[in-house]
Amino acid sequence: MDELVPGNTLITATPGEGRALAIKLARLTVKAIQPDGEVRTRLRPTYAEDADSLTAAAHAVAVEFATIAAANDYWRTGQR
Amino acid sequence: MDELVPGNTLITATPGEGRALAIKLARLTVKAIQPDGEVRTRLRPTYAEDADSLTAAAHAVAVEFATIAAANDYWRTGQR
Amino acid sequence: MDELVPGNTLITATPGEGRALAIKLARLTVKAIQPDGEVRTRLRPTYAEDADSLTAAAHAVAVEFATIAAANDYWRTGQR
Amino acid sequence: MDELVPGNTLITATPGEGRALAIKLARLTVKAIQPDGEVRTRLRPTYAEDADSLTAAAHAVAVEFATIAAANDYWRTGQR
């Protein structure tokens, strides 16, 4: 299941890594729904130059991050 | 109720399996609302080639995953 | 208040039943806002054949399910 | 503040009443943003006959309900 969750864990060392994981999870869902890399590449420019598309993506990432942050108890301990 | 929740449980062995379940749950809701497989198949290409549709789907999956992750206590113990 | 929450409880025996309740709750909200059954029936075909409408509905159901799952402590005990 | 939260409490006797409160809260927010009743009445038909508008409203109600349900500890005890 590594293709859906890298390393198959939600635990990360820091909030920044948790954030990177959140972005990755969202992208991997899109990849699962649209496995054709060429299509995804074709869609990217339009989407990345549309403010509302970017906001929608940022929103989805925020939802992923909420889960990852809870899983890591908000990195309250052991933080650098 | 297996047609809404495979195996009728939210418990999975790993985050990756939880993620796969999240995608499945979202699809099964769509199936419950639109039971006609031909219609769903017809809708798929348009939807899978639209960046905003993909983001919206990824967002819905993220919400499902939040529930599944909480149900599994974020796979904090017994993780591989 | 049975017309908003069937049986007036969030407790269900299994995740699958919780899922069915989530779909039902979302529909009952729509019914509360648009009580005219003829209008709802008229809207249905367009909506059920639009991928983005289906995703939006699945998203709303996911939010309902999150609440129901928490109410049932994720069916962790007493599960079949 | 009764004009934003009826009775100024989130506590209700049953899930059904909690659901009615969720619908009410969402409506009261709209009223706070658009205090002109004539405008709201004018908007209603279009909105109540658009499937996507109804889904969006149902989604917002689901979010309100999540908060109300948590406030009432999901009506786990003292339920009829």
Next chain:
Amino acid sequence: MDELVPGNTLITATPGEGRALAIKLARLTVKAIQPDGEVRTRLRPTYAEDADSLTAAAHAVAVEFATIAAANDYWRTGQR
């Protein structure tokens, strides 16, 4: 930071005040993104007379309120 959170606290005496804060927080985010008051005033009529815009705003307020309600432990004690 008073310009983002009035009084720099999420604690309010009642649910109604929490609700008013939720509306305020959402507005202050918009203000932070679009600091030009003239632009915001110009946008208001269109937005306040569009049912979907009002629903979207109500949805965002519901999310803010969820956080404020949790911060106040749902005003379970010390409520009037």
Next chain:
Amino acid sequence: MDELVPGNTLITATPGEGRALAIKLARLTVKAIQPDGEVRTRLRPTYAEDADSLTAAAHAVAVEFATIAAANDYWRTGQR
């Protein structure tokens, strides 16, 4: 990972600072998806003068803030 979470922590001294961080996190996600600053600058005017775009952005910020607020235990203690 400082480019995704400033200071690599979710802990802030006050709700207002938490709010500023929420806005920042959302912007940094957008930056991660669209690293070209010129494109982001070009998109800004359209987006900041569209009421629905502003509401959508405020919604995403509200989701980020929910996580940050939980991480800080809602700033219940040690508040100024």
